[in-house]
Amino acid sequence: DTGVSQDPRHKITKRGQNVTFRCDPISEHNRLYWYRQTLGQGPEFLTYFQNEAQLEKSRLLSDRFSAERPKGSFSTLEIQRTEQGDSAMYLCASSFTGGASGANVLTFGAGSRLTVL
């Protein structure tokens, strides 16, 4: 397993366009998280899934944002009608539950950088 993969790494779009990011977590991990990070700030929680169920969404996640994890494996994050304020690094992380060592520790992908012109 090569870790958490995110695609694309960079996306430049015009305001008003829709964008979609994909995340492939570590295959044994049942939890998947989306965070957003802007320059000089720490990651901000957006949403998380356990298997295919979306269990929590941040108030930061406006109705222009939607995330799915249809088969409990990869996930997509779609932003509709993008705004300049959506420009950020979108981070995906995964983890596994249970009592084993390493449980509940987030493993992050390299991120998808969005620039909205």
Add this chain to the structure above:
Amino acid sequence: GNSVTQMEGPVTLSEEAFLTINCTYTATGYPSLFWYVQYPGEGLQLLLKATKADDKGSNKGFEATYRKETTSFHLEKGSVQVSDSAVYFCARRGDSGGYQKVTFGTGTKLQVIP
């Protein structure tokens, strides 16, 4: 609410200097605490963690002790190297069993000069 506050950077140190990056948290219980590191051009990586009071997390010469009485989890290293230059994030997760989101501090940029 539940939050994490860490000292602002950037921090600039000479090689072999002693490092402390302060981190405090708010909580109603006993959250798990973490330090993550982000090297230039790379994703966040777990550096160390502690899951209960008085635990000491350690890795790569870095240490942090879970201090319940001061709600702190300060990161220390006795002798920094140029390769330690990165952004360091303090984080907390939950107060009790079950998942709760991981909340991060704003990050502290460390620059180590030869």
